[in-house]
Amino acid sequence: MKSLWKAAAALTAIGLVLTGCSAGGTGGSGGAAKLEFQTGLATSDPILKTLTTMTQKFESTHKDVSINLVPMTNTYEADMKVRLASSDIPDIWATHGWSLLRYSDFLEPLNKRSWAKNFNPALAPAMENKSGEFFALPADTDVAGIVYNKKVLADAGIDPATLTTWDDFAAAAAKLKTAGVTPISASGKDSWFAGNIADFIASGAVNKSEKAGLIKGDFASGGYTKVLDLVQSWQKAGYFNADFSSATTDDLTRSLAQGKTAFIFVQNYVVASALGFVPDAELGYFPIPSANGKPYLVGGEGHAYGVSKTSKHKDQALEYIDFLAQPDNLGKLASAIGGIPGLTNAKSDLGVLQASYEKFVKPGTFPLDPYFDRVYLPNGMWDTMVTTTSGVVTGQSGVTESVGQVKKQFGTLYGQ
Amino acid sequence: MTGTTKAAIRTKVRRRAGAPFAARRINLLYLPAILLFLGFTIYPLVNGFILSLSNWNGYSPSRSFIGLGNYFRLASDPVFHNTLINTFIYGFGSTILQQVLGLSLALALDRAIRGRNVARAIIYLPVLVSPVVMGTMYYLLFSYDNGGLNDIVVALGGSKIAWLSQAGTSVAIIVLVNSVQFVGISMVIYLAGLQSIPTVYYEASQLDGADAWQQFTQITVPLLRPAFATSVVLNLIGGLKLFDVIQVLTGGGPGYATNSVSTLIGKAYFDNQSAGYASAMGIVLFIIIAVLTLIFNTVLNRRRLEGL
Amino acid sequence: MTRRLGRWAIALGLLIMVVVQLVPFYVALTTSLKPRTDLSSQWLFPTSGLYLANFQTAITDGHILRAIGNSALITVVSTAIICLLGALTAYPLARRTTLGNRVVFSAIVGLIMIPPLSILVPLYSLLNQLGGINTYWGAIVIMVVTQLPLSVFLYAAFMRSLPIAIEEAATVDGASTTQTLFQVVFPMLKPVTATVIILTSVSIWNEYALSVFVLRSPDVRTIAPTISTFVASQGSNLGAAAAAALISVVPVLLAYLVLQRYFIKGMVAGAEK
Numbered sequence: 001m002k003s004l005w006k007a008a009a010a011l012t013a014i015g016l017v018l019t020g021c022s023a024g025g026t027g028g029s030g031g032a033a034k035l036e037f038q039t040g041l042a043t044s045d046p047i048l049k050t051l052t053t054m055t056q057k058f059e060s061t062h063k064d065v066s067i068n069l070v071p072m073t074n075t076y077e078a079d080m081k082v083r084l085a086s087s088d089i090p091d092i093w094a095t096h097g098w099s100l101l102r103y104s105d106f107l108e109p110l111n112k113r114s115w116a117k118n119f120n121p122a123l124a125p126a127m128e129n130k131s132g133e134f135f136a137l138p139a140d141t142d143v144a145g146i147v148y149n150k151k152v153l154a155d156a157g158i159d160p161a162t163l164t165t166w167d168d169f170a171a172a173a174a175k176l177k178t179a180g181v182t183p184i185s186a187s188g189k190d191s192w193f194a195g196n197i198a199d200f201i202a203s204g205a206v207n208k209s210e211k212a213g214l215i216k217g218d219f220a221s222g223g224y225t226k227v228l229d230l231v232q233s234w235q236k237a238g239y240f241n242a243d244f245s246s247a248t249t250d251d252l253t254r255s256l257a258q259g260k261t262a263f264i265f266v267q268n269y270v271v272a273s274a275l276g277f278v279p280d281a282e283l284g285y286f287p288i289p290s291a292n293g294k295p296y297l298v299g300g301e302g303h304a305y306g307v308s309k310t311s312k313h314k315d316q317a318l319e320y321i322d323f324l325a326q327p328d329n330l331g332k333l334a335s336a337i338g339g340i341p342g343l344t345n346a347k348s349d350l351g352v353l354q355a356s357y358e359k360f361v362k363p364g365t366f367p368l369d370p371y372f373d374r375v376y377l378p379n380g381m382w383d384t385m386v387t388t389t390s391g392v393v394t395g396q397s398g399v400t401e402s403v404g405q406v407k408k409q410f411g412t413l414y415g416q
Numbered sequence: 417m418t419g420t421t422k423a424a425i426r427t428k429v430r431r432r433a434g435a436p437f438a439a440r441r442i443n444l445l446y447l448p449a450i451l452l453f454l455g456f457t458i459y460p461l462v463n464g465f466i467l468s469l470s471n472w473n474g475y476s477p478s479r480s481f482i483g484l485g486n487y488f489r490l491a492s493d494p495v496f497h498n499t500l501i502n503t504f505i506y507g508f509g510s511t512i513l514q515q516v517l518g519l520s521l522a523l524a525l526d527r528a529i530r531g532r533n534v535a536r537a538i539i540y541l542p543v544l545v546s547p548v549v550m551g552t553m554y555y556l557l558f559s560y561d562n563g564g565l566n567d568i569v570v571a572l573g574g575s576k577i578a579w580l581s582q583a584g585t586s587v588a589i590i591v592l593v594n595s596v597q598f599v600g601i602s603m604v605i606y607l608a609g610l611q612s613i614p615t616v617y618y619e620a621s622q623l624d625g626a627d628a629w630q631q632f633t634q635i636t637v638p639l640l641r642p643a644f645a646t647s648v649v650l651n652l653i654g655g656l657k658l659f660d661v662i663q664v665l666t667g668g669g670p671g672y673a674t675n676s677v678s679t680l681i682g683k684a685y686f687d688n689q690s691a692g693y694a695s696a697m698g699i700v701l702f703i704i705i706a707v708l709t710l711i712f713n714t715v716l717n718r719r720r721l722e723g724l
Numbered sequence: 725m726t727r728r729l730g731r732w733a734i735a736l737g738l739l740i741m742v743v744v745q746l747v748p749f750y751v752a753l754t755t756s757l758k759p760r761t762d763l764s765s766q767w768l769f770p771t772s773g774l775y776l777a778n779f780q781t782a783i784t785d786g787h788i789l790r791a792i793g794n795s796a797l798i799t800v801v802s803t804a805i806i807c808l809l810g811a812l813t814a815y816p817l818a819r820r821t822t823l824g825n826r827v828v829f830s831a832i833v834g835l836i837m838i839p840p841l842s843i844l845v846p847l848y849s850l851l852n853q854l855g856g857i858n859t860y861w862g863a864i865v866i867m868v869v870t871q872l873p874l875s876v877f878l879y880a881a882f883m884r885s886l887p888i889a890i891e892e893a894a895t896v897d898g899a900s901t902t903q904t905l906f907q908v909v910f911p912m913l914k915p916v917t918a919t920v921i922i923l924t925s926v927s928i929w930n931e932y933a934l935s936v937f938v939l940r941s942p943d944v945r946t947i948a949p950t951i952s953t954f955v956a957s958q959g960s961n962l963g964a965a966a967a968a969a970l971i972s973v974v975p976v977l978l979a980y981l982v983l984q985r986y987f988i989k990g991m992v993a994g995a996e997k
Contacts, residue, residue, distance in 0.1 A: 441901075442819070446828065456850070457869050553751060
């Protein structure tokens with residue numbers, strides 16, 4: 001028994017020595033600036049690979065800087081919040097759509113950098129504040145519509161360009177359902193999908209005067225009821241996937257790639273994931289039908305990277321951001337994302353989505369609306385939108401009840 | 417406990433407060449632990465309590481205090497009530513299932529059968545994998561398209577089942593997955609308990625003509641009581657604090673239907689920007705579980721003394 | 725006849741349980757051996773030969789081996805500290821049952837129940853001020869404070885079941901409290917120590933809720949948070965996650981196989997006094 005305790009004591013000692021070492025290691029030895037970059041990317045994300053190669057190139061010409069690219073876990077947003085709350089802020093981080101509304105108090109404005117003149121003006125409503133400042137380098141410009149499987153629609157004889165009203169859309173969904181395809185796949189667990197449905201529809205369903213009211217703090221019950229009524233009509237017709245409540249991103253993208261699903265209401269990043277399963281799947285996106293008037297696209301900040309204004313190595317971090325902003329590098333990043341570059345002087349390869357871009361985005365005939373919740377709803381409403389939408393999709397709750405919940409949360413969060 | 421008699425217990429109780437343990441300085445032994453707790457648990461807990469009196473959004477430097485508002489809101493929040501019920505189902509459901517399965521497995525694997533050690537190791541195996549990871553593997557089986565279970569259903573001529581689409585079945589599946597993963601712990605505790613029962617007792621009772629069932633109810637069950645207590649307390653805590661499995665299998669959905677208090681705290685804290693409200697839930701959960709465990713402990717201690 | 729039937733029923737039940745426990749690992753194995761483009765049933769092994777890229781990804785991009793080392797270090801050190809501190813703390817609480825000590829004991833037992841998320845932010849801030857984020861000692865402190873209450877509970881329960889006469893005899897013979905503790909009491913604690921080790925080491929090895937926040941750098945990250953970098957909702961890679969999970973199970977399974985006999989024997993030994 002004595003030996004057991006001796007062993008314990010020895011282990012403790014080893015532990016203390018090791019922790020001593022590690023503490024020394026993080027203290028910044030050798031004078032090189034160690035920057036922490038929270039990438040918001042999973043370990044095997046191709047964008048992270050591109051970023052890694054690029055960073056190595058930067059480090060080879062900047063011997064005094066080393067950049068630690070940290071892959072995310074599935075608690076990225078929570079992690080960032082904990083760190084902001086504890087003033088343990090990384091030098092650079094991915095702002096995942098929130099550079100202005102959530103993070104701008106913590107970020108260095110970048111509108112004075114040399115590349116700022118090339119900032120894509122389409123991003124201004126989402127990323128610029130009233131005084132024209134923006135806080136992150138946009139790798140891409142997020143433009144989203146309804147993602148669809150081209151082959152499935154072609155087989156059913158549906159041209160997505162003709163789906164300009166929700167009635168057209170419902171007729172197409174009915175046709176697809178008879179053909180044995182799941183018309184719409186979404187998920188309440190991977191909450192982007194459920195939330196996007198409400199968010200995408202709301203831009204067109206809530207009218208102008210209601211939108212003005214929302215900004216002043218009056219909830220638009222009428223418009224929001226229209227959103228959930230539409231969702232409920234799809235639920236009643238059986239247009240949603242059977243595994244709505246538990247599906248993961250992988251489940252949805254695989255189903256889309258295999259042609260088991262026709263439509264997904266989500267940003268274009270899912271296309272890369274779908275192509276991972278079926279490399280030659282034919283996918284595209286089309287503008288969202290509107291309840292009042294013309295179809296539209298939604299969009300705003302996609303992948304963007306900001307620099308902490310309290311970083312000890314702010315100059316080096318900004319230098320690194322400038323490096324990423326070089327047209328060649330930014331183009332590569334945007335190509336890895338499969339998106340339109342966030343700077344106008346860079347070019348990217350849109351891959352399979354090139355055709356949709358040429359047809360619906362480039363001519364500029366369809367308006368690009370900002371994400372509804374970011375502009376018209378207070379910070380923190382997203383989760384309520386997700387849960388109420390999934391409540392309606394799964395038949396757990398009715399429209400009136402759900403609208404009531406959204407209204408209540410709006411009241412709690414507005415002006416907080 | 418097995419060797420002691422009533423008389424010994426009585427002397428023990430009487431002497432407990434006497435010499436040589438009257439010296440107060442013996443309490444110095446727990447000082448390091450108390451200091452650690454004060455710094456790293458009590459302080460954050462008190463801090464959490466203070467947060468629960470505010471409407472903090474979880475990350476910004478500013479917050480304002482709203483008194484007991486969050487607690488009143490909890491009292492009238494149907495989502496929280498439903499979540500509390502789920503939490504109890506997870507806690508007690510897993511506990512019951514794990515005792516039944518764990519004891520059965522221990523009884524079966526206490527015998528000298530071939531492959532006993534291999535079977536024990538395999539049943540214990542899932543305990544060695546983090547619930548987040550194990551949950552992901554189980555999800556593969558339960559998923560709708562390409563799911564292992566549905567492949568079997570289809571092969572048998574049925575049509576695919578959306579296993580996790582209904583609140584009721586999802587809660588049951590979560591309880592099942594949690595119980596099956598951690599049944600190894602109960603099994604090991606009961607195995608140890610069984611092996612600590614001297615074989616003489618069985619031999620003696622056999623001479624007295626007791627049958628297997630009588631031996632089980634009159635020797636095995638009473639002497640397993642300490643093992644039972646340990647196993648129940650552990651499973652109950654694990655079940656009531658359940659988080660990872662729910663997160664991976666349903667994310668708390670459909671709607672809010674399968675949340676436990678722990679997952680709801682996560683949602684309120686990080687998704688709803690209601691860190692103050694989330695802290696209030698944490699405090700309430702803490703109080704509920706602490707009270708439950710204390711009650712359970714008192715009952716069990718009393719029964720243990722009476723039983724002897 | 726019924727006896728034989730009963731035996732068959734037991735064997736069948738055992739077989740079912742064993743299969744149920746193995747199925748997730750089997751599925752993990754088939755998943756880990758397939759590329760993402762292989763959409764065949766989970767029950768089937770890949771037909772086009774072995775595909776080991778997932779294992780390679782888990783090791784080179786995921787640093788799973790490093791994570792296993794980190795987990796092992798943190799688990800061993802924390803468990804050792806928890807055993808030592810647990811026994812020290814439990815002793816006065818078990819042997820000197822004044823009102824004050826009973827309150828302290830209840831308070832410590834109450835700490836078992838704290839939901840990790842409700843102390844996360846204050847705890848993180850504190851560790852950050854002390855420089856404990858992304859360090860082994862920070863993780864060890866967290867593991868110790870979260871697991872220690874349970875170990876105190878188990879040690880105290882066990883100590884109460886020990887006959888006090890031996891300790892009294894030692895005192896009569898002139899031993900100091902410290903001598904009694906280290907030379908008389910501790911040697912009797914072997915069985916409960918086995919229980920504490922088995923329970924706490926497993927919890928620490930699997931801990932996710934707090935370590936995912938505190939251990940962020942791949943250099944110090946433990947297994948569960950590391951594997952979760954493969955299953956983040958965008959760009960997930962289940963094949964690599966499954967491969968990483970399988971790799972990480974091997975060492976701990978070996979340890980269990982070696983120690984299994986010792987643990988059960990250890991747990992038993994105590995009750996046979």
